[in-house]
Amino acid sequence: xxxSVDTSRDELxxxxxxxxxxxxxxxxxxxxxxENRGRRRRYCGQSCRQRAYERxxxxxxxxxxxxxxxxxxxxIATLQDRLFQLRCAAEDVATAADDGxxxxxxxxxxxxxxxxxxxxxxxx
Numbered sequence: 001x002x003x004s005v006d007t008s009r010d011e012l013x014x015x016x017x018x019x020x021x022x023x024x025x026x027x028x029x030x031x032x033x034x035e036n037r038g039r040r041r042r043y044c045g046q047s048c049r050q051r052a053y054e055r056x057x058x059x060x061x062x063x064x065x066x067x068x069x070x071x072x073x074x075x076i077a078t079l080q081d082r083l084f085q086l087r088c089a090a091e092d093v094a095t096a097a098d099d100g101x102x103x104x105x106x107x108x109x110x111x112x113x114x115x116x117x118x119x120x121x122x123x124x
């Protein structure tokens with residue numbers, strides 16, 4: 001049982017046990033499980049590695065903090081729309097529970113809520 005708890009925690013944090021990321025640092029795709037030699041992979045391929053380098057270089061030139069996130073107006077609007085969709089899905093579940101919805105209906109709604117939240121995690 002302890003193994004499944006560790007796996008769940010790893011899944012939530014997005015890290016392997018050794019601390020290496022499980023997802024590409026640029027596009028968010030899952031990294032292949034692999035070799036235990038050398039440096040741990042941070043990117044799924046050369047193009048993602050290059051895009052990440054270009055972003056780091058641009059941030060350094062701009063004088064922004066290295067952990068700064070810059071979004072266009074369109075990206076902010078899209079993010080706000082997705083957050084609104086998530087809030088509406090959560091409110092729907094709460095309303096259905098208050099109205100005495102059956103367990104299968106609540107389960108379907110909760111699954112949809114989880115899907116919307118998972119989609120929102122992918123910011124890039």
